[in-house]
Amino acid sequence: MAVQSDASEIADAVGPYDRARALNAFKVGDVTFYWITRISAISVLLILGGIILSLIVGAWPAMKQFGFEFLWTRRWAPSADPPVLGALGPIYGTLVTSFVAMLIAIPVGLGIAIFLTELCPQWLRRPIGIAIELLAGIPSIIYGMWGFFVLGPFLAYTFQPFMINLCAGIPVLQDIFAGPPSYLSLFNAALILAIMVLPFITAISVDVFKTVPPVLKEAAYGVGCTTWEVVRSVVIPYTRVGVIGGIMLALGRALGETMAVTFIIGNSFRISSSIFAPGTTISAAIASEFQESDGLHQSSLILLGLLLFVLTFFVLAAARLMLMRLETKAGK
Incomplete structure (x- = not known):
């Protein structure tokens, strides 16, 4: 009986710690997943912005030379x-x-x-x-x-x-x-x-x-x-x-x-x-x-x-x- 009582006390003591650790693991995983998806979404905007910027930089000499006449020439x-x-x-x-x-x-x-x-x-x-x-x-x-x-x-x-x-x-x-x-x-x-x-x-x-x-x-x-x-x-x-x-x-x-x-x-x-x-x-x-x-x-x-x-x-x-x-x- 004494042995069973000690085991139950140890289980009661360990149980809350395990639950807290599991909750922290879930929280860390959720936060990690959130930031991975957010960075992925933002990276699409960054890539798109980079493409637009590179096109504008490369096209700038022609834009200065021809202006809007380039469209109807x-x-x-x-x-x-x-x-x-x-x-x-x-x-x-x-x-x-x-x-x-x-x-x-x-x-x-x-x-x-x-x-x-x-x-x-x-x-x-x-x-x-x-x-x-x-x-x-x-x-x-x-x-x-x-x-x-x-x-x-x-x-x-x-x-x-x-x-x-x-x-x-x-x-x-x-x-x-x-x-x-x-x-x-x-x-x-x-x-x-x-x-x-x-x-x-x-x-x-x-x-x-x-x-x-x-x-x-x-x-x-x-x-x-x-x-x-x-x-x-x-x-x-x-x-x-x-x-x-x-x-x-x-x-x-x-x-x-x-x-x-x-x-x-x-x-x-x-x-x-x-x-x-x-x-x-x-x-x-x-x-x-x-x-x-x-x-x-x-x-x-x-x-x-x-x-x-x-x-x-x-x-x-x-x-x-x-x-x-x-x-x-x-x-x-």
Whole structure:
């Protein structure tokens, strides 16, 4: 009995100490976890700020030399005396190729996502899903090589002559689809971009479409709605925030794509109303000329990179504001 009494006294004495030590260990672990996550979050802001600062420092000579005229100057002549450098050509090419790419990729991507979630037989869903994942994993330089050696000849000898003849004599369209046909053009680059961003739109749309409660779709089918009516009135409104997010992610990829576009856009700083004409983008111009540049020429290329950064920021900010308005409207 004496031995049991002593053991209980020792347990009572040790118990509070162990509990306090365990609580201190939990507290130390919690504080450590808090600071690790906080430092990680702050490091993202520091990296972003460092990138912006380095771009501004590198672009400052060009900013002082050309000022705001750099934005609307069409000529790009680094070897002239004095150099004449303008960003209008690359900006125009970036906006046109991204716009045409999204014009092609959005309906195709949403169509694939709707087919996979609403119409596709069960045995076919996995092969198509794997194919989409493989498209997302192909390196961009492979897309560029395929576009140059395979897609370019097809477009130059088949598709572009057909569109030129079809639109001849039609106001506006005859200027947009004007000849001559070419392996290297804004349209070729836009088509490659559309194929490259297609997996992003499709994969994200499939994921968000799967979040629609089955009871909503069953209720719509129960009152006699067709599949198209269910998609238009139930699936799309329920998932529009996620769908727009996927589209903006794809647009960000299209704006900044480099190697594939450099292969097939022609790298011409001229501005043409025809999408079959050669052109360039901001990223393609930097990739093709940066290695051989120096001085004011190099500073101008860095300024182009800063402009691309700002353009992407405003696009993503506008998308975020749009999503906030949609969420607010849905809340009301």
